[in-house]
Structures are given as structure tokens and as C-alpha cells.
Amino acid sequence: MINIQEDQRSALSAWHSELNTQQGQRLRASLRRSHTLNEVYLSEGFRSLLLRTHTLWKRENQAWRFTALAIVAVLAAHVSETSTATPFAAQLAQEKGHRQVMSVLRFQRLLAVRSHEELLRQLRRAVQLLGGNVNLLDLAESVFCWCREEDERIRHLPTSRQPTEYLRVRWTMQYYQACDSADTTPPAATVADTQE
Numbered sequence: 001m002i003n004i005q006e007d008q009r010s011a012l013s014a015w016h017s018e019l020n021t022q023q024g025q026r027l028r029a030s031l032r033r034s035h036t037l038n039e040v041y042l043s044e045g046f047r048s049l050l051l052r053t054h055t056l057w058k059r060e061n062q063a064w065r066f067t068a069l070a071i072v073a074v075l076a077a078h079v080s081e082t083s084t085a086t087p088f089a090a091q092l093a094q095e096k097g098h099r100q101v102m103s104v105l106r107f108q109r110l111l112a113v114r115s116h117e118e119l120l121r122q123l124r125r126a127v128q129l130l131g132g133n134v135n136l137l138d139l140a141e142s143v144f145c146w147c148r149e150e151d152e153r154i155r156h157l158p159t160s161r162q163p164t165e166y167l168r169v170r171w172t173m174q175y176y177q178a179c180d181s182a183d184t185t186p187p188a189a190t191v192a193d194t195q196e
Helices: 006-019 025-032 037-041 044-052 064-078 088-092 104-111 116-129 136-154 167-181
Strands: none
Touching: 006 025, 006 044, 006 064, 006 136, 025 044, 025 064, 037 064, 037 116, 044 064, 064 116, 064 136, 088 136, 088 167, 104 116, 104 167, 116 136, 136 167
């Protein structure tokens, strides 16, 4: 299920490009200073995104979209360069030196997230590990998917998805397929990984 339509993707990309201009520095800074969702909601950068994307977040019985957009806004402020060639989860498995960008243990922590605040923290860290070079549109779609699935779980709504359509399953497949294509198997969690 696609959560972000093509016109909404274009609006998000245009807004992100604006963040990287001289005039957008103030908006970007307001988002980077935000460490909780409440701070994001009150930030000038988030307000500018809200004004451009009414059709993305303003839907009846889908309040989760507002929170998803706030998470995307903060993450976008940390993205310096967008690359669309590789899905976000596969980017986390890319090699940096002799290790994956995100260790298996940290990736498992990301998959185990159960709150919006924790998702924001874990994904902000993931974007930082990638050095700000992220597939922003795939990340945005993933955040919306996570928030929708979490809303369905909390409200006990029935779903008719195939197992591979769930975000956590899709991320896991992308992460490990990227490991396989690089001919590397992520090492089992070591003592050093558990102390991160």
C-alpha cells in the first residue's frame, strides 16, 4: 500500500531542496534542534512542511499521518544528499570499512521499536550513521508505513496484508539481501556490539 502519492513526493522533495538553500537554513535549524515530537510540532520547519502537504496529512480517521510527517520532517533536516538507487534498509547494510553501516544488533533494536519517540531517535541515528546520504522518499514512505501499522496494532484493526508487506519484514529482507549481494554476512552480535 502506497502512503505517499507522486504529487506529495514532489512536494516533499521540493521542501527538502528548500531546506538546503540559504533561506531554508532557519527552517532546517529549527528541526535539528527538535528532540521530541512536541518540539517538532512547534517548529517553524514543520509548519512550512504542513502548509505544502495538506493532502498528505489531513485525512479523516488517520491522525497517525500527522505524527509520521513530523518524524519525516526531522529526518529530512538531517539528510544532506538524497539517493534513490538503494532502499533505505539496504543502505543500512552497506559496508563502511569492514562493517555494515548499522550493526545487526542496532538494526534489531530499530525493528523492535514500539513508540513514535523511539522511532524518531533510532531513525535519526540511522541517518547520522549513513552520513546524511539517504533515500529520503523511501525513508518517508517507510515512516508512514510504520505509523500506519502501529496505529492498526494499537486500535486492533484487522488487516489483509501478506507477511512480506509489513514494514519490519520488508526492512529485514532488504537489509539481509544487501548483505548477501555484498558477499558479506553480518557477524553475530559480539560483546562490543552489545555495549553500543
